[in-house]
Amino acid sequence: MIASLPRPTWLRASTVVYCVAFFAFLFLPLVVVAVFAFNDAPYPAPPWRGFTLDWFFGSGAAGGGRVGLFADKPLLGSLWTSVVVAAWVTLLSVVVGTTNAFLIERSRFPGKQALSLLMLAPLVIPGVILGISILAFASRLAQFADDTWGLELDFLRPGLPLVVLGQFAYIVSIASLIITARLKRFDLTLEDAAYNLGATRAAVFMTITLPYLAPALIGAAAIAFLMSFENFNTTLMLVGSDAPLTVMMYGRMREGATPVLNAVSLFLMVASAALALTLMRKPADRPV
Amino acid sequence: MAASNGSSTSAQARLILLLLLAPAIVWLVGLIVLPHVDLAVLSLRERVAPRQYAPSFAQYRTFFEEPLYWHTFVRTATMSIVATAITLLLAFPIAWTIAKLVKGRTKSLLLVLCLIPFWVSETVRTLGWMILLRESGVLPALLVKLGITDTPVELLYRDATILVALVYTSMLFMVVPLISALESLDDSLIEAAYDLGGNGPSILWQIVIPHAAPGILAGCIVVFMLTLGNYLTPTLLGGKNSLWFTEQIYTQFITRFNWEQGAAFGFLLLGLSTAIVWAGLKITGQKFGEVMSKT
Numbered sequence: 001m002i003a004s005l006p007r008p009t010w011l012r013a014s015t016v017v018y019c020v021a022f023f024a025f026l027f028l029p030l031v032v033v034a035v036f037a038f039n040d041a042p043y044p045a046p047p048w049r050g051f052t053l054d055w056f057f058g059s060g061a062a063g064g065g066r067v068g069l070f071a072d073k074p075l076l077g078s079l080w081t082s083v084v085v086a087a088w089v090t091l092l093s094v095v096v097g098t099t100n101a102f103l104i105e106r107s108r109f110p111g112k113q114a115l116s117l118l119m120l121a122p123l124v125i126p127g128v129i130l131g132i133s134i135l136a137f138a139s140r141l142a143q144f145a146d147d148t149w150g151l152e153l154d155f156l157r158p159g160l161p162l163v164v165l166g167q168f169a170y171i172v173s174i175a176s177l178i179i180t181a182r183l184k185r186f187d188l189t190l191e192d193a194a195y196n197l198g199a200t201r202a203a204v205f206m207t208i209t210l211p212y213l214a215p216a217l218i219g220a221a222a223i224a225f226l227m228s229f230e231n232f233n234t235t236l237m238l239v240g241s242d243a244p245l246t247v248m249m250y251g252r253m254r255e256g257a258t259p260v261l262n263a264v265s266l267f268l269m270v271a272s273a274a275l276a277l278t279l280m281r282k283p284a285d286r287p288v
Numbered sequence: 289m290a291a292s293n294g295s296s297t298s299a300q301a302r303l304i305l306l307l308l309l310a311p312a313i314v315w316l317v318g319l320i321v322l323p324h325v326d327l328a329v330l331s332l333r334e335r336v337a338p339r340q341y342a343p344s345f346a347q348y349r350t351f352f353e354e355p356l357y358w359h360t361f362v363r364t365a366t367m368s369i370v371a372t373a374i375t376l377l378l379a380f381p382i383a384w385t386i387a388k389l390v391k392g393r394t395k396s397l398l399l400v401l402c403l404i405p406f407w408v409s410e411t412v413r414t415l416g417w418m419i420l421l422r423e424s425g426v427l428p429a430l431l432v433k434l435g436i437t438d439t440p441v442e443l444l445y446r447d448a449t450i451l452v453a454l455v456y457t458s459m460l461f462m463v464v465p466l467i468s469a470l471e472s473l474d475d476s477l478i479e480a481a482y483d484l485g486g487n488g489p490s491i492l493w494q495i496v497i498p499h500a501a502p503g504i505l506a507g508c509i510v511v512f513m514l515t516l517g518n519y520l521t522p523t524l525l526g527g528k529n530s531l532w533f534t535e536q537i538y539t540q541f542i543t544r545f546n547w548e549q550g551a552a553f554g555f556l557l558l559g560l561s562t563a564i565v566w567a568g569l570k571i572t573g574q575k576f577g578e579v580m581s582k583t
Contacts, residue, residue: 002389002478002479003388003389003390003391003467003477004438004445005479005482010368015381015389018381018385019382019385019398022378022381022382023401025456026401026404026405026456026459027404027405028416028420029405029414029415029416029417029419029420029456030412030413030417031414031425032403032416032419032420033415033419036419043424044415044419045419045422045424045425046424046425046426046429047425047429050503070348078322086548094304095317096311096312098310099307099308099311099312100308100311100450102308103305103308103309103312103346107305107309109305109306109321110438111307115316118316119312119316120321120576121320122294122320124513124560124561124562124565125320125555126513126516126517126534126558126561127517127519127536128517128534128538128557129327129517129537129554129557129558130517132327132537132541132550132551132554133323133324133326133327133554134319134321134323135325135541136326136330136472137323137326137328138323140326157531165319166319168315169315169319169320170321172315172446180555182479188464204292207455218394226407230408230409230410230411231409232409232411232519232520233517233518233519233520233534237538237541237542238536244410245409246409246410246411249411249412250411250417250520253411253415253524254524257415261415262415262419265408265411265412265415268408268409268412269407269412270406272407272408272516273404273407274493275407276404276407
């Protein structure tokens with residue numbers, strides 16, 4: 001029942017109880033991850049053995065054999081790999097997303113309807129299948145180049161370039177949606193006025209259209225970065241010897257993790273919360 | 289930026305159109321269309337001798353003849369349907385509370401609280417569930433302390449565990465479309481129904497659900513699709529017993545290097561998810577583009 005109607009006490013009470021239970025469900029896994037990052041025990045499990053910062057700053061030798069996040073070279077390496085991959089995916093997605101937005105909103109050509117539908121298709125392809133199809137196609141191309149011209153095209157073998165392409169393939173759909181939504185609301189008379197006042201095409205784009213689009217571009221970049229950073233399904237299929245963070249964490253979780261994974265998780269929570277708070281100060285067009 | 293302004297000549301306009309089209313074509317043809325065509329070709333051939341292939345349906349025949357494979361397929365689909373239904377049931381009251389019961393700051397606070405867990409990766413959330421549920425974990429220890437069980441019970445590697453985690457992972461994609469569907473419902477309709485003697489359940493069935501149907505279906509489509517294609521959650525929380533279809537695809541591709549079989553499995557999964565999305569759109573009379581841009 002809505003707020004303006006009388007609600008019996010039991011309904012009010014059960015609404016509150018349900019909300020509390022629901023948010024407890026949502027936050028419980030995150031809370032235990034954060035808490036056990038500080039537990040003085042070799043496994044992230046109860047009982048609580050006291051507070052320690054070893055899982056952040058332990059250096060192996062000094063920390064009683066414990067290697068903390070900031071001394072764990074493979075973990076830091078995979079974190080850096082994720083940042084590099086996400087930076088490339090973000091750059092490509094925002095640039096192509098912008099050209100797609102202009103294509104959809106400003107151009108007319110036969111087959112446009114079909115093309116704009118096809119642009120949404122990557123959103124309904126399961127990530128694993130996107131991964132295997134790109135993997136199979138790329139190695140077929142590499143094989144063909146090797147057989148025909150004796151060329152060794154390393155970037156077509158599993159590795160970071162393929163990971164970037166695989167993530168880009170569907171993240172650019174989302175970037176295009178965000179940027180198109182903003183471009184749709186743009187008032188074309190502003191551009192016409194600038195042309196009438198003698199501005200060149202480039203000047204109009206730089207001083208009017210681009211500043212108007214900026215919030216959507218920043219929003220799309222943030223989403224693209226986050227989605228690339230979190231991606232697992234597509235990445236797992238295309239990854240070579242350098243594992244991004246999600247793949248590295250998956251591997252360690254299968255072996256039985258130490259709380260250093262909790263430490264890196266807490267680090268990620270704080271970082272993404274900081275990113276989100278910065279963005280929410282400036283109202284950008286966020287779909288989610 | 290073509291025809292709309294007079295200063296551009298048609299040659300210039302055509303050049304700009306080509307420049308805008310090029311990235312989209314390279315992306316869609318090079319990364320989506322051709323790889324999937326190639327995957328289809330791969331799934332329809334059989335290795336007869338080293339580097340010798342013949343067209344064949346052998347891969348699809350294997351799927352139907354080997355019970356493990358189609359059992360896993362049916363199981364994955366069934367569990368995804370159950371997970372989608374549970375997600376809908378759990379998300380609806382929260383979406384209703386956020387859309388209709390609270391106002392102002394409380395409303396934005398609750399909405400942000402719904403979003404926060406999804407800013408961190410699925411790996412982190414799965415780690416949380418593992419710490420909570422495994423035999424040496426928080427919940428079994430709590431059960432022993434409360435005297436409910438004598439020894440810690442293993443809560444991982446059960447179907448119920450996989451379902452809980454799948455529901456958790458998809459919650460956001462159900463809550464957001466539900467909120468936008470419920471917000472567009474005019475409060476005065478509910479007030480009128482109440483004045484005319486309607487009660488909670490009858491208003492829910494006759495007014496709220498018919499109005500929110502497109503949002504409900506949109507949420508269900510996305511949740512079902514993401515659950516079906518999930519790899520991380522079933523593999524880590526279900527262990528060897530998870531029998532998830534994406535796991536079979538991974539095994540064929542990466543472990544056994546049997547790409548032909550893996551490609552066939554991939555196509556079966558893609559076919560299922562496409563069929564569900566299509567059926568969902570048909571039933572609700574929604575347009576694909578509109579649904580996807582809402583989520």
